[in-house]
Amino acid sequence: MSSRPRPTADTVLSPGIHDIDTGTCELVKDRYRPDGWLLEINGVPSSHIDLSDPTLLEFEYMRWIAHLMDARWTRADRLRVLHLGGGACTMARYVHACFPSSRQVVVEIDGRLAELVREWFDLPRAPLLRIRVGEARAVLSSLTDGTRDLIVRDVFAINRTPAALTTVEFTRHAHRVLAPGGVYVVNCGDTRDLTTAKREAATIGGVFAHTAIIADPAMLKGRRYGNVVIAGSDVPLGDSASLARDLLGGAVPAQIRRDDDVQRFAAGAKVLCDSEIPFPRASAPSLVTG
Template identity: 40%
Template sequence: MARRGRNDRTPVPDLRPVGGGRAELLRDADRDGGWVLIVGGVPQSYVDLADPTYLDFEYMRLLGDIVDCLGLPGEPFDAVHVGGAGCTLPRYLAATRPGSRQVVLEPDGELVALVRERLPLRGVRGVKIRITDGRTGLAAIPDASDDLVVLDAFADATVPAELVTEAFTREAARVLRPAGVYLMNIADGTRLAFARRVTATVREVFPHVLMLADPGVLRGRRFGNIVLAASRAPLPADALTRRAAGGIARARLVDGADLVAFGGGAAPIRAAADVVPPEPPERVFGAF
């Protein structure tokens, strides 16, 4: 789920039925290689086929900033992506960290076929897509095998509840190497009750956690994306604070005591039945 400001799109008449409803592609009139993938009326991915380092959605820029600040510049990563859509971040990693080995877990086979046809991955080295759900796919990954686990999965404009439980978070921790990082894209608004519970859940599993989001979202003024990063090792909070302050995407970084206060005693999510992920208001996607 993503929000974007411009609305200068040229529709592509090829509309496809996929597992999540109807998929369509909109061409970006401002960028020759730019495409927006929309599923069930919800924008899922922006892909620039000519320049995979161009990240258009605000939350994706924040994910890219975190990735850029990890390890050595250009160092290849092994990564698992829970949720695929247009594979924007896998393309970015392949371009900025050549030699990376990546697995994308995407349950919608029809969507995968559309992406392979219209947003081809043939020239993107090291990326494999497995048509499977996140829990099943992650369970098949060996212990301590990856540097990154990325959760960016939405169904009907909401994060699947089973992917934000303590059990799933511990599965992500199991797959990560000692200094590996778990990245999450969630969405919330108003009182941020869902984000507080997700944060409490992640903090139960990882000793180092930080949050990045638009200040208006963190104040509950609008519905939007919230990015979390978690690790057993310290995270590059200072570098990310500087990026957040001076980057194209306006963001505020929250960590340490401020993140504890943000949680405000919220209960971790023990089971999917314990939480109902929030649905965005319709106006969020009005630009599309």
């Protein structure tokens, strides 16, 4: 284990607004936690990180993903994890703390943001964690078949996931890159009509044999804007009683729906296809070493 001292707010962090490649980011001190920080990108909360506790996940959807992981794998498992969307690398820090033998790649489109995150936060070094600068679809498309156990898609431009990262063609790339029994999980932000979540559930369900969705009951009933976690795998998902208990016991209690229930949730929703969207030119990916 590295003897490098943990960064502190006094010596490393730079609160305030900073220019990045895609606009600005702001690092804001968490007034309730001595080592907590909030990262906002272009005025939108993106990540929360606690320098003293990498297992603390302030955003509920991240806790739901963590519960799904904990129900799936043991601490001794050496996972190969791909994070599409970086932010402050909060989930990557969690994985490193809880599955310390794992190898991770974080894909972040904003090179300057990736540099700042490496500078500010106590991130694992390569080969435990590599940050790859590039567009998520271009990077995913370039990867070798069967080389990841978990793919987490958490990419937003302002408050929406780019459409090119939601289509059935993109989802097939995720399926191809996953090893047998691997899991693809996405963070879907949606409004009360749940149109996006239903279409994403239909799309993922059209590629993977098994699907699961996790959200709080108010969100699933169309009462508010929020996050829905959708997961796909070729083996059953979320069938442990402990997972259901963990989800209900959180600060924002959540429910999990599986397979047939997901199909009913997505009934009538149209699968998302590349033909619906324009494609901007992607930049060539690079690495932020660490």
